[in-house]
Amino acid sequence: MNGFFDLPSDLQYGYLGLVGLHLREGLIPVLAGLLIALPVAQLCVRFRWVYPPVLGLTTVLYSIPSLAFFVVLIDYFGQSETTVMVPLAIYSLVVLVPAIVDGVRSVPQDTLAAARAMGFGPVRRYLQVQLPIAVPAIIAGLRVATVSSLSLVSVGMLIGNQGALGNMLYSATTYNRPALAVNSVLTTAVLGVLADALLVLVRRLLTPWMPPTKGAAR
Amino acid sequence: MNVLHFAQAFFSDGSHWHGRDGIPTRLSEHVKYSLEALLFAAAVGLPVGLVTGHYGRGGNALALIATAGRALPSFGLLVLMFIWIGFGMVPVMIPLVVLAVPPILVTTYEAVRSVDPSPVDAARGMGMPESRVLLQVELPVALPLVLSGLRTAAIQIVSTATIAAYVSLGGLGRYIIDGLYQRDYEKVVGGAGLVAGLALATLVVFWAAARLAVSPGVRRSG
Numbered sequence: 001m002n003g004f005f006d007l008p009s010d011l012q013y014g015y016l017g018l019v020g021l022h023l024r025e026g027l028i029p030v031l032a033g034l035l036i037a038l039p040v041a042q043l044c045v046r047f048r049w050v051y052p053p054v055l056g057l058t059t060v061l062y063s064i065p066s067l068a069f070f071v072v073l074i075d076y077f078g079q080s081e082t083t084v085m086v087p088l089a090i091y092s093l094v095v096l097v098p099a100i101v102d103g104v105r106s107v108p109q110d111t112l113a114a115a116r117a118m119g120f121g122p123v124r125r126y127l128q129v130q131l132p133i134a135v136p137a138i139i140a141g142l143r144v145a146t147v148s149s150l151s152l153v154s155v156g157m158l159i160g161n162q163g164a165l166g167n168m169l170y171s172a173t174t175y176n177r178p179a180l181a182v183n184s185v186l187t188t189a190v191l192g193v194l195a196d197a198l199l200v201l202v203r204r205l206l207t208p209w210m211p212p213t214k215g216a217a218r
Numbered sequence: 219m220n221v222l223h224f225a226q227a228f229f230s231d232g233s234h235w236h237g238r239d240g241i242p243t244r245l246s247e248h249v250k251y252s253l254e255a256l257l258f259a260a261a262v263g264l265p266v267g268l269v270t271g272h273y274g275r276g277g278n279a280l281a282l283i284a285t286a287g288r289a290l291p292s293f294g295l296l297v298l299m300f301i302w303i304g305f306g307m308v309p310v311m312i313p314l315v316v317l318a319v320p321p322i323l324v325t326t327y328e329a330v331r332s333v334d335p336s337p338v339d340a341a342r343g344m345g346m347p348e349s350r351v352l353l354q355v356e357l358p359v360a361l362p363l364v365l366s367g368l369r370t371a372a373i374q375i376v377s378t379a380t381i382a383a384y385v386s387l388g389g390l391g392r393y394i395i396d397g398l399y400q401r402d403y404e405k406v407v408g409g410a411g412l413v414a415g416l417a418l419a420t421l422v423v424f425w426a427a428a429r430l431a432v433s434p435g436v437r438r439s440g
Contacts, residue, residue, distance in 0.1 A: 059373075059418075059421065060414055060417075062377075062417075063373055063376065063377050063414045063416075063417030063418065064377065064410050064413065065377045065378065065381075065391070065394065065413050066377075067381065067391070067394050067395070067398075068380070068394045068406055068407075068410030068413065069410070071394060071397065071398045071403075071406045072221065072403070072407060072410065075220070075403065143285075144288070147285065147288045147289050148288060150291075151289060151290065151291035151292065151294075152291070154291040154293045154294045155293045155381075157293075158384070158395075158398065159398070165294075166291070166293065166294060169293070169294055169297040169298075172297065172298075172301060173300075173301065178302065181294065181297055181298040181301055184291075184294050184298075185291060185294040185295055185298050188289070188290075188291045188294055189286065189289040189290045189291070191289075192285070192288065192289025192290075193285055193286060193289050196285050196289070
């Protein structure tokens with residue numbers, strides 16, 4: 001494993017720099033996806049007829065390969081980080097909308113009635129009753145979205161080395177140093193597993209009333 | 219508008235419809251890779267998911283394996299396997315199978331575990347051995363969910379099999395990778411459209427399979 005962390009200088013970053021870049025390119029899209037998914041999901045819960053077409057559209061978007069997405073977007077954003085992050089945000093959106101809709105819908109009618117009887121307006125009811133009860137479902141969606149987003153960043157290497165840790169794959173083939181490819185794959189996987197564990201922790205902190213059983217993600 | 223224009227140009231070009239780089243050839247290659255990967259993944263994921271779900275044990279271990287499988291980057295794995303193993307189908311199959319096993323495994327486990335226990339008890343009371351309880355009672359009831367796990371896996375495989383083109387194999391990814399290097403957006407958009415269409419066709423196939431295979435009683439209650 002000689003030179004495992006010794007990156008060629010044309011990557012322009014050290015190992016930790018690449019890790020930071022990877023986290024930024026992988027996590028900002030999930031955050032953006034969450035911010036868009038919350039109102040969209042609320043719309044789907046409020047107006048039931050919106051949900052099936054939204055679900056159909058998101059399924060189609062999800063089936064477009066990330067690479068094709070990147071290449072088409074080069075036309076609009078150039079070979080930049082934005083080109084990598086926009087598709088990842090869309091994939092996150094696709095995973096999160098159904099998760100949030102299912103979560104918010106799973107709130108029992110009695111609970112909603114109780115909230116209304118206590119004089120909660122729609123906004124307060126959403127923020128203080130529906131959203132907290134939907135947290136486990138939302139976090140389950142976030143786990144899938146985060147892990148796959150982090151693993152997809154690597155594909156960005158194909159559009160002018162915008163793939164953070166994935167760029168090491170290019171160096172690995174060009175300079176014939178397989179250790180770099182091993183490093184890239186392992187580091188990406190470890191980042192994904194860590195992010196996943198962090199989200200499980202967040203769920204436990206946010207829902208102290210739930211028993212600490214592990215709900216297997218879908 | 220822009221994208222539609224590219225797609226229209228791609229599909230109306232007659233030279234894209236025959237020969238070694240024609241749409242029929244690439245499409246059948248893509249379907250072949252996807253089916254092989256799905257079969258491998260199902261051969262691994264289904265039995266393990268069914269058995270662990272039947273005994274209701276090992277859920278935490280499965281969740282861990284599933285997370286690890288999801289966290290491994292498909293593209294990185296492909297390049298790494300290509301460096302280690304060299305040209306061929308194996309370096310492509312490994313990342314696709316790793317990608318597809320987690321959804322099959324976890325969904326099957328959850329599906330079998332969440333089967334209503336009273337018919338299962340009834341079956342045991344009638345003297346069915348465990349294997350028949352699993353295959354004749356639990357599996358038919360869990361089938362809709364099991365199929366949905368397979369469907370998720372199949373769609374991910376179809377969309378990810380495009381990376382096979384990066385290691386000089388065929389499939390619809392050929393259009394996307396070639397288009398990228400030739401700055402030929404018609405090809406990229408056409409390839410992406412074909413993959414999306416294939417994914418939709420996969421959805422339809424699974425919907426039909428569910429109609430045929432799921433017993434009417436289960437469908438009504440589910």
